[in-house]
Amino acid sequence: MYAYDEIDRTLVNERVSEFRDQVKRRLSGELTEDEFKILRLQNGVYLQLHAYMFRVAIPYGTLASNQLRALAHVARKYDRGYGHFTTRQNIQFNWIKLAELPDALADLAEVGIHAMQTSGNNMRNVTSDQWAGVAPGEIEDPRIWSELIRQHTTLHPEFSFLPRKFKIAITASDHDRAAIKIHDIGLKLIKNEKGETGFEVLVGGGLGRTPFIGKTIKHFVHGRDILSYIEAILRVYNQYGRRDNIYKARIKILVHELGIEKFSREVEEEWQHIRNSSLQIDDEVIEDIRSRFTYPFYEKLPHNPDELRQAAADPDFEAWRKNSVAPHKNPGYSIVTISLKPIGAPPGDATAEQMDALADLADKYSFGEIRVGHEQNLALPHVAKRDLPALWKALDKLGLATPNVNLITDIIACPGLDYCSLANARSIPIAQELTRRFANHELANLIGRLHINISGCINACGHHHVGHIGILGVEKNGEEVYQITIGGRADESAALGNLIGPGVKFDEVADVVEDIVEAYLALRERPEELFMDTVKRLGVEPFKERVYATR
Template identity: 85%
Template sequence: MYAYDEIDRTLINERVAEFRDQVQRRLAGEITEDEFKMLRLMNGVYLQLHAYMFRVAIPYGTLSADQLRKLAHVARKYDRGYGHFTTRQNIQFNWIALADLPDALADLAEVGIHAMQTSGNCTRNITADQWAGVAPGEIEDPRIWAEIMRQYTTLHPEFSFLPRKFKFAITASDHDRAAIKIHDIGLRLRQNDAGVTGFEVLVGGGLGRTPFIGKVIKPFVPGRDILSYVEAILRVYNQYGRRDNIYKARIKILVHELGLEKFRDEVEEEFLQIGDGPLTLDDAMIEEIRSRFTYPAYAKLSDNPEELTKASADPGFAAWLANSVAPHKQQGYAIVTLSLKPVGAPPGDATAEQMDAIADLADRYSFGEIRVGHEQNLALPHVAKRDLPALWQALDRIGVATPNVNLITDIIACPGLDYCSLANARSIPIAQELTRRFSNETANLIGRLHINISGCINACGHHHVGHIGILGVEKNDEEFYQITIGGRADEGAVVGTLIGPAVPYDDVANVVEDIVEAYLALRQRPDELFIDAVKRLGVEPFKERVYATR
């Protein structure tokens, strides 16, 4: 965990007071909704279909147990008893009254949580691998650098009013769990031949109306220079990014239209002008941030405890162990993913009661720490293997032990037309129906398969990079859905391919079943993953199966 200092606490409290005044002026009619819009957006407040939506930042996906309890408190006191975890490691509350928002922010500030820059044309919440600091094989904890980036970007005077929203993601592992290739800037920690830690820098990724996979703009930037290089990218974007057309305002369009070489030349020129100045990170600065992260006092434990051996005879525990428990860099410990995708429920939602219970379990079994992943699940990152049987029973009692992580029912979905004023179609009911169609037994037979659903072209559900992507569109005031296959968001990120014409709402689940049945019939062996089968076969066999009788 990172220990916030007095500067952080002062900033958060001052922002609460400032926003309280802005809300009071809006409620009194002293400012219009149009005048209020920019103020509320910079504090994470959207105007949705039914109410204001409140989006809270969870920097690099790390929460303490006390912070999770406070989120539960906000859900219970100001909302309708639940929150929705998003693909940006944030949490959203959909029903908070405008008059209550300053009090909710003040309550969150007590534990160091805020909503600054979770919306608006600014640098958004910095995201990272949810297993950061505990994943075997990573170069170092990327949250150290994410925190440096958070401090640098928060209320940056030059980059708080960019042409469009701007998103960072950071990872330090070969396997990318942070989806860095679909971000405006993606950073992958590297070490060069001299042992210097630095970054491979990607630029121009993003989904939405025009999806692009990020491109490597510089293979290696030393850690000491990363803020200078990022500032150079942002300056070029701020200067040349389109402000006259919202659909062409993202950096991905600028990189595409200028070309990577021209964009790189502009960045390099800006980088040289910045030079070896105030943004250069010396070792003392980096170590000061590093020292503010605390890590568990791990015990020396067996990797094969007796408790684990005995419990593995239980088929239910064995299935959960194989699906939801991952290796840890420390002997005798494991990383546990908590599925927020139970059968028939909205993906990514957690009730106040669940959040309180998870916080208690984190205190008991995970040194008081919880992680949020971009797949809309939670994780306990420091669980002793001997405690896994007891933890499983406790998680099962509160409904977050469904053994479907990375399987077909572990669906990523935006709130869609049930909440969002931008959406064209519903996402949640589609996800609910698909979880009912595919039982745990069937899901295990299918193997790893990611479904992503977005209710509109803005792609908050990351449908472009789902193994099966579902996009809601409107035709003559009716809900239709485009289906893509073959996308992925990891280190081999690629945008999926459209299989054919959009299908009506009532037919979506049937189409997914047809695609899955085609895969099971065509895969070369039981362990050939869906994504590999699509790469080998192309789209046509799946298209033929889906549209043969339609």
């Protein structure tokens, strides 16, 4: 966990006071909505279909148990008893009253949570691997650097009025769980031949109306230079980024139009001006940040304790363990992913009661720490293996032990037309129906790793372009129509999916997905061949034939 210092606390508290005054002036009519809109957006407040929506940042996906309890408190006191975890390590509350927002922010500020960098055309919440600091083989904890960037960019005037929003993600593992290739800047933490920490820097990734996979702009930037290099990228973007057309304003468009070589040259030139400035980071700065992260005192525990061996006789426990429990850097411990995808429920939602209970379980089994992943699931990062059976039983009672992590029912979905003012079609009911179709765990297990992503509009908050099966809802002649892609992925081999054919109606989507899955099961060469391998081997055509042969 990272402990805020006095500067952080003052900043957060001052922000609450400032926003309280702004809300007061808005409600009295002293501020018009046009004047107020940018102020509320800077505090995570959107207007959605039914009400204001309040988006709260969970920097690099790390939460302390008292912070999760504070989120539960906000859900219960100011909202309708639940929250929605998003694809960028934020949580959203859907029914907040503007008049009560300052109080909600004040309650969150008491535990060091805020809504800065969750909306507006600025640097957004820096995201990272939800297994940061505990993943085996990780080079070092990427959250140290995430925090450095957070501190540098928060309320930075140069980054507060960018042409468009700007997102950074960081990973330090070979397997990319932070989806860095679909971010404006993706950072992969690496070591050079001298053993020094640095980053491979990618730029220009993003989804939405015009999707691009990020391109490597520099193979190694030394850690001490990372702020100046990021600043150089942002300066080039600030100077040349389109402000006249919202659809062309993201850095991915600039990188595409200039070409990565020319863009790189511009950045390099800018960087040489600022590289040896105060932006160069002293080792002491990094060490100071590192010292503010606390790590558990791990006991030396057995790799395969009696409790685990005995529980293995229970097939339900084993089903959950195989999909939800991952190796930890410390052999006596595990990382436990908590599925927020129960069969028939909205993906990513958690009730206040579940959040409170999870906070208690985190205290009991995970040194009081919870993680949030972009897949809209949570994780307990430090669970002793001996405690896994007891944890599973407790999670099961809460409805949080669905054994479907990384399976076909572990669906990523945006709020869609049920909540979002930008959406053209519903996402959540599609996800709900799909989870019912594939509720049989044996079937889901037989299918194996398969990610479905659903977006209710072209803005792609459900990351449909990078779903193994991607579903995009659009509107055609007043009806919801869904375009289906296959072959996308968001990991280190990130790729955009390919459209399989004409859109299908709301009622047909689950049937189409079933057809795709049946085709895969028939086409795969062996049970170990994953869906993505079959698509890679055979392309879109056989799936297209199967889906449209009878339609």
